[in-house]
Ligand SMILES: O=C(O)CCC(=O)C(=O)O
């Protein structure tokens with residue numbers, strides 16, 4: 001009985017990367033779009049726990065005008081060819097590369113991980129415009145595990161914002177001109193929220 005319970009628990013811990021054919025696309029202005037798929041990764045608890053435990057999370061400090069401030073989240077970046085911290089993330093990367101191959105024309109090769117410890121952690125308005133994404137269309141695919149937070153997008157030229165919920169096991173892909181013509185952020189929240197881990201898959205030479 002104990003052995004059976006043990007194996008059932010193991011089973012419940014298994015991380016399952018689902019199919020991508022259920023993604024739904026929302027077209028934004030200026031050729032930007034977002035694809036979403038809720039519950040892409042099943043057993044996401046196991047993935048969250050393993051990443052929380054195994055990733056060498058570190059804090060960063062950044063120059064902000066004339067002060068040096070803490071970046072309000074923990075980070076870890078995996079460059080091209082670097083082993084990812086969980087086999088499910090390799091599976092995600094390969095599945096995304098295959099699914100978007102025709103449209104993107106190149107594979108996802110890097111993974112940026114962020115840990116938002118609570119509602120005070122956030123990422124300010126920005127576009128991922130370091131590298132080719134400043135001039136060219138690209139995609140940034142984000143897997144979220146842990147507490148749900150919102151990814152909010154707004155057109156750079158002004159206009160109303162779009163709120164995209166990023167829940168446990170969900171996928172959000174920003175594509176087209178999204179990094180150039182729109183900004184995105186994960187706002188702070190006063191709601192009592194638990195920790196969230198975000199995994200951003202990008203192509204070579206884009207941050
Ligand atoms: O946490 C997220 O899902 C977004 C993170 C992000 O925009 C970034 O690291 O560039």
Ligand SMILES: [Fe+2]
Nearest residue numbers: 126127128184
């Ligand atoms: Fe970003």
